[in-house]
Amino acid sequence: MRVEDVAAPQSLQEAIAFLKRRPQAMPWAGGTLIMTKGDRAGNDRPVSILDLHGIPELTAVHRSDRFLELGACVTLSTILSLPGSLSLDPLREGIRSIATASVRNLATIGGNVSAHGFFMTCFSALACMDAAVELRDVTGSRWAGIHTLIGDDGRPSFPDSTILTRIRIPSLHWDFATIRRLGEQARDEPCPASFSAAARVEKGTIMELRLVAAGRTIVRDRSLELSLIGQRLPLTPKMIEAAESAAYDMALERELDAPRAGRYGSAVAAFLYDMQGQSR
Amino acid sequence: MIIDFILNGEDVSTQAEPMERLSDLLREKFQQSSLMSDCLEGRCGKCLVFLGGHLVNSCLVPAFRVRAAEIITYEGFKSTDTHELVHTSFDQEGIELCGFCDAAVYMAAGSLLDAAAQPSDDTIMETISSVYCRCATPSATMQAIHAAVDLKFGGKYGRAR
Numbered sequence: 302m303r304v305e306d307v308a309a310p311q312s313l314q315e316a317i318a319f320l321k322r323r324p325q326a327m328p329w330a331g332g333t334l335i336m337t338k339g340d341r342a343g344n345d346r347p348v349s350i351l352d353l354h355g356i357p358e359l360t361a362v363h364r365s366d367r368f369l370e371l372g373a374c375v376t377l378s379t380i381l382s383l384p385g386s387l388s389l390d391p392l393r394e395g396i397r398s399i400a401t402a403s404v405r406n407l408a409t410i411g412g413n414v415s416a417h418g419f420f421m422t423c424f425s426a427l428a429c430m431d432a433a434v435e436l437r438d439v440t441g442s443r444w445a446g447i448h449t450l451i452g453d454d455g456r457p458s459f460p461d462s463t464i465l466t467r468i469r470i471p472s473l474h475w476d477f478a479t480i481r482r483l484g485e486q487a488r489d490e491p492c493p494a495s496f497s498a499a500a501r502v503e504k505g506t507i508m509e510l511r512l513v514a515a516g517r518t519i520v521r522d523r524s525l526e527l528s529l530i531g532q533r534l535p536l537t538p539k540m541i542e543a544a545e546s547a548a549y550d551m552a553l554e555r556e557l558d559a560p561r562a563g564r565y566g567s568a569v570a571a572f573l574y575d576m577q578g579q580s581r
Numbered sequence: 582m583i584i585d586f587i588l589n590g591e592d593v594s595t596q597a598e599p600m601e602r603l604s605d606l607l608r609e610k611f612q613q614s615s616l617m618s619d620c621l622e623g624r625c626g627k628c629l630v631f632l633g634g635h636l637v638n639s640c641l642v643p644a645f646r647v648r649a650a651e652i653i654t655y656e657g658f659k660s661t662d663t664h665e666l667v668h669t670s671f672d673q674e675g676i677e678l679c680g681f682c683d684a685a686v687y688m689a690a691g692s693l694l695d696a697a698a699q700p701s702d703d704t705i706m707e708t709i710s711s712v713y714c715r716c717a718t719p720s721a722t723m724q725a726i727h728a729a730v731d732l733k734f735g736g737k738y739g740r741a742r
Binding site for chain 2: 302309332336354376378397403404406407
């Protein structure tokens, strides 16, 4: 990667002004992915870098009764150090599985979410938690569900010439949450594919359920989730087998390779078994 | 581009390519020989430095990112009381680290002592696992760090001495 120039704006207005002049500029937050895997084009084209780490708004953490708002340049280690009383279980677990503590001091949540070509670990956790993202470009800013960063083909589709500025996570309590890897990391992938799940159970009935697999594509089968929501625990082995099979089929449809699709199906079944085991 | 920053308490300035790795920059232009550029992926942890007070892998930091920042390498860390504490504790536990690991392990241990509160076992394990070191077992390293923490915090959890 050949760097033509580096801008280090001190405010979002300055960053947007730079983006207006250089729409192809590469936003730089922690930079851990680019430093290890190179940029997505992988060629020697000259690039302008927009270094975001000096913008105070992007490193702020705000908390209200209804949600937690993280600036896009908040580091992963900062998120781990947030009070344990916040219901961030899937995200925390996911972050703990990422690299080492010293790398997490550099890596940012925004960088993890807006990686090109692959859904990284935090994405599946945030998708599970119904997070929203604030995107800013030369035309202004807008809030959107994190699912707007998923293309119709299930692949990442982060808009060009846009900065991710904030991530809003609803303060919902999850009774059960998990995140796990779906096998080993392939050579050309920045991290292993991941499975995230979260559920809320009231009086022995599943009230909310999220099952997400993320890798090159994202797999979330809303109809499977809806078929399980409202069911009383314990689920019958037949129902869990059916859920496993439906998850496997959906993963294949979303072009996950067969071994990973199998692991996704098994992970769904394991989560359902764990959930009813713990709720006894 | 010209990069101005603070290295071990001194204002320094140098000419560097924007994407030059900080580990290379510090070794080649500032003779910080304790830094090893080994894996270049943030796995081995042999290039740890404090950047703005945070322990980071300098091989993952491009030169442009350190403009106006404060960096402490092992050469600077060696002269601190924290290093003295860590070194004493490791000696007392009988841990001998090789020349490849010692700087990074001492700095990782030092980062735990600079925190406001006593670190938990999980935090110690996670921080120490930033350095790929086979000179000592994790349990021995943990004991040494606990000893250093006790020396630093006076054995009183979360309270002033």
